[in-house]
Amino acid sequence: MEKGDTTRHAILDAGLKMATQLSLESVTIGHLAKVTQMSKSGLFAHFQSKENLQIGIMQHAGELFAERVVIPALMAKAGIPRVKALVNNWIKWSSKMTGGCIFVSSSTEFTSRPGKVRDFILEQQEAWLDSLRRIARSAIRVGDFKKDIDCDQFAFDLYSLLLGFHLYDRMLNHEDTKKRQDVALDRLLDNYR
Amino acid sequence: MEKGDTTRHAILDAGLKMATQLSLESVTIGHLAKVTQMSKSGLFAHFQSKENLQIGIMQHAGELFAERVVIPALMAKAGIPRVKALVNNWIKWSSKMTGGCIFVSSSTEFTSRPGKVRDFILEQQEAWLDSLRRIARSAIRVGDFKKDIDCDQFAFDLYSLLLGFHLYDRMLNHEDTKKRQDVALDRLLDNYR
DNA sequence: GACAAATACGAACGGTCGTACTATTTTATT
DNA sequence: AATAAAATAGTACGACCGTTCGTATTTGTC
Numbered sequence: 001m002e003k004g005d006t007t008r009h010a011i012l013d014a015g016l017k018m019a020t021q022l023s024l025e026s027v028t029i030g031h032l033a034k035v036t037q038m039s040k041s042g043l044f045a046h047f048q049s050k051e052n053l054q055i056g057i058m059q060h061a062g063e064l065f066a067e068r069v070v071i072p073a074l075m076a077k078a079g080i081p082r083v084k085a086l087v088n089n090w091i092k093w094s095s096k097m098t099g100g101c102i103f104v105s106s107s108t109e110f111t112s113r114p115g116k117v118r119d120f121i122l123e124q125q126e127a128w129l130d131s132l133r134r135i136a137r138s139a140i141r142v143g144d145f146k147k148d149i150d151c152d153q154f155a156f157d158l159y160s161l162l163l164g165f166h167l168y169d170r171m172l173n174h175e176d177t178k179k180r181q182d183v184a185l186d187r188l189l190d191n192y193r
Numbered sequence: 194m195e196k197g198d199t200t201r202h203a204i205l206d207a208g209l210k211m212a213t214q215l216s217l218e219s220v221t222i223g224h225l226a227k228v229t230q231m232s233k234s235g236l237f238a239h240f241q242s243k244e245n246l247q248i249g250i251m252q253h254a255g256e257l258f259a260e261r262v263v264i265p266a267l268m269a270k271a272g273i274p275r276v277k278a279l280v281n282n283w284i285k286w287s288s289k290m291t292g293g294c295i296f297v298s299s300s301t302e303f304t305s306r307p308g309k310v311r312d313f314i315l316e317q318q319e320a321w322l323d324s325l326r327r328i329a330r331s332a333i334r335v336g337d338f339k340k341d342i343d344c345d346q347f348a349f350d351l352y353s354l355l356l357g358f359h360l361y362d363r364m365l366n367h368e369d370t371k372k373r374q375d376v377a378l379d380r381l382l383d384n385y386r
Numbered sequence: 387g388a389c390a391a392a393t394a395c396g397a398a399c400g401g402t403c404g405t406a407c408t409a410t411t412t413t414a415t416t
Numbered sequence: 417a418a419t420a421a422a423a424t425a426g427t428a429c430g431a432c433c434g435t436t437c438g439t440a441t442t443t444g445t446c
Contacts, residue, residue: 002413002414003412003413003414003422003423007423007424021305022305022306023302025216025219026218028402028403028404029403029404029405030402030403030404031402038424038425039424039425039426040404040405040425040426041405041406041407041424041425041426041427042423042424042425042426043424044404044405044406045422045423045424045425046423048405049404049405050403050404050405098305099304099305100301100304104301104360105301105302105304107360107364107365108293108297108298108301108302108360108364109216109298109301109302111292111293111298111363111364112214112215112291112292113215122364122365125364125365126365129365150376152369152373153373153376153377156357156361156370156373156374156377157357157373157377159357159360160353160354160356160357160358160377161353161357163353163356163357163360164349164350164352164353164354164356164357165353167297167300167301167352167356168349170304171300171301171304171315171318172300172315172318172319172322176345177349180345180346180349180350181349183343183346184346184349184350184353187384191380195443195444196392196393196442196443196444200393200394221432221433221434222433222434222435223432223433223434224432231394231395232394232395232396233395233396233434233435234394234395234396234397234435234436234437235393235394235395236394237434237435237436238393238394238395239393241435242434242435243433243434243435
């Protein structure tokens with residue numbers, strides 16, 4: 001009742017790391033068992049299927065993401081400071097691990113692979129877009145954004161920017177990415193101000 | 194001397210389609226042989242390794258991309274018309290196949306998988322960024338863009354926008370993506386005008 | 387039409403994949 | 417300390433992976 005949760009947590013930690021570095025699909029039960037020093041069958045018993053393991057990993061990632069990116073941003077003052085906090089937290093998040101942001105890579109990976117895993121990932125993406133919209137709305141409330149702006153458009157604009165950062169920084173290894181992203185963000189905020 | 198090239202081309206066509214729908218890594222020699230109605234070993238003989246097959250597929254994709262996206266854009270009048278043509282061609286390109294743009298998904302997939310394949314993909318991405326810069330430069334030349342703009346920043350801004358479109362449209366299946374992208378592009382162009 | 391070269395095939399290799407079983411060990415409760 | 421339950425291990429499975437090798441077929445050239 002206790003031990004099981006502990007090992008499950010350790011498995012998901014190692015699994016998330018592996019999924020981030022390689023990809024969600026290449027988290028192999030055998031490989032993961034080796035890393036966690038368990039037997040394949042012992043590890044497998046925790047999830048009953050690879051699909052469940054993958055969903056477990058993404059759920060685990062979602063909890064960490066909320067804890068490290070979204071919630072801390074909500075601590076910042078509503079409005080532009082909160083937007084900037086969110087962006088910085090996101091950049092820290094995607095920079096922390098070798099492969100970049102697990103949500104970006106996994107949603108790319110599972111686009112045309114129907115099933116429970118893809119559905120779960122899409123739900124998470126929609127929840128993320130919802131966070132962006134909410135933050136825009138609170139920026140309107142405190143007067144940092146104009147009243148008549150389109151919050152959906154803001155979510156699109158900001159997420160696009162983050163995706164650009166992600167590819168430039170994590171994949172192409174461009175050194176001046178942070179600078180480019182700063183310029184683009186300032187222009188974006190000016191437009192909603 | 195002749196037949197070999199024909200089959201090789203057919204293999205790459207089917208391989209690109211498969212890579213676009215699933216992913217580059219999941220283009221399996223066995224699966225590809227089944228689709229092209231060849232034997233595994235017969236197909237394999239064309240490439241000598243899976244790595245070479247993957248590079249061949251990406252090269253094939255690059256040729257089609259130049260042919261369908263970049264070169265037609267260069268036919269358009271330099272400046273803003275050319276930028277818009279490029280964007281439209283890119284959208285058509287990434288919309289044509291089920292899995293979206295092969296370059297986006299493959300660069301995500303191979304970020305943390307060192308080797309010849311990754312190197313090749315990164316080269317292609319740099320060439321693409323170079324096209325974007327060149328188009329910005331020609332826009333300055335004809336007076337559509339301000340003289341003192343940063344062409345690298347333009348490339349970053351525009352590619353970010355396309356990546357946003359890609360994720361929204363191809364993966365999240367948002368219906369109003371085209372509208373969002375139009376709004377963002379107009380604002381972007383206004384800024385460089 | 388002969389002949390060398392190019393192309394394609396069939397069978398087999400050692401590995402790894404996800405999963406199913408049964409057996410053993412460890413845990414929590416009494 | 418005994419015991420039922422939970423957790424882990426061991427072994428095996430069929431399927432597919434990339435690759436090799438020897439052989440057959442097809443092709444282009446003379």
